[in-house]
Amino acid sequence: MTERAVRSLWHQYRVPEHIKSHMIKVAQVAEFLGSKMKQRGYPIKLRILKRACLLHDLVKVCDITDHQALSAFAQSAKDIAIWKKLRNQYGKIGHVKAGYKIMRKLAEPKIATIILKHKFDSLIAPDASSRPITWEEKLLYYADKRVKHDCLVNIEERLEDGHKRYFPKGKISAQELKRELKIKKALYKLENEIMNAAGISVKELTEAAIAKSLTTKN
Numbered sequence: 364m365t366e367r368a369v370r371s372l373w374h375q376y377r378v379p380e381h382i383k384s385h386m387i388k389v390a391q392v393a394e395f396l397g398s399k400m401k402q403r404g405y406p407i408k409l410r411i412l413k414r415a416c417l418l419h420d421l422v423k424v425c426d427i428t429d430h431q432a433l434s435a436f437a438q439s440a441k442d443i444a445i446w447k448k449l450r451n452q453y454g455k456i457g458h459v460k461a462g463y464k465i466m467r468k469l470a471e472p473k474i475a476t477i478i479l480k481h482k483f484d485s486l487i488a489p490d491a492s493s494r495p496i497t498w499e500e501k502l503l504y505y506a507d508k509r510v511k512h513d514c515l516v517n518i519e520e521r522l523e524d525g526h527k528r529y530f531p532k533g534k535i536s537a538q539e540l541k542r543e544l545k546i547k548k549a550l551y552k553l554e555n556e557i558m559n560a561a562g563i564s565v566k567e568l569t570e571a572a573i574a575k576s577l578t579t580k581n
Contacts, residue, residue, distance in 0.1 A: 364471055368477040369417050376420050377445045379436035384513035390416035393506035394517060399561035405498060412499045415477035419503060422461045425453040481507050486549040505557055508550055515572040518550055
């Protein structure tokens with residue numbers, strides 16, 4: 364899939380600007396880490412990784428239930444019409460599985476699987492095959508959990524942001540809290556694995572983001 368094809372899909376599904384910005388930053392973080400790993404001999408497929416990052420939230424709008432908030436992102440009536448159709452079509456399965464289905468239909472099975480593995484709880488999925496396994500899957504998952512909107516933040520801040528969005532009134536069951544703590548533990552373990560493979564520290568990644576040296580290549 365070409366860069367032009369990615370942008371064509373953004374237009375086709377009327378991806379809001381703030382979601383595009385998020386996907387671009389995730390791609391920058393993942394590609395930066397993937398490049399470091401490739402220099403150390405890891406067989407990272409950077410092109411496929413980047414495409415998956417730029418498409419992982421392609422139909423994120425189908426998860427937004429607040430119609431008023433969704434309308435604020437629209438630039439035209441056509442945007443609203445397309446988003447409404449997406450919510451009707453994919454609302455029950457969510458944007459992760461929807462993105463997977465769309466990529467499969469486009470004959471992009473590798474990108475589809477990488478996208479499928481970025482679901483928040485995939486790190487602790489009962490079925491090991493449903494967890495991020497390849498480096499590309501791990502890098503997208505990790506980068507997505509380090510980017511809040513379009514800024515690189517630490518894991519704690521990113522998880523706190525998600526907590527506020529999905530539990531706005533602070534109401535969370537003991538079972539859900541236990542699940543979140545399990546995911547957090549697995550995420551820190553993944554962070555250590557990726558940093559060791561890339562040969563850098565979390566601090567160095569943060570400094571690279573501050574210095575704006577996280578860039579993407581076609």
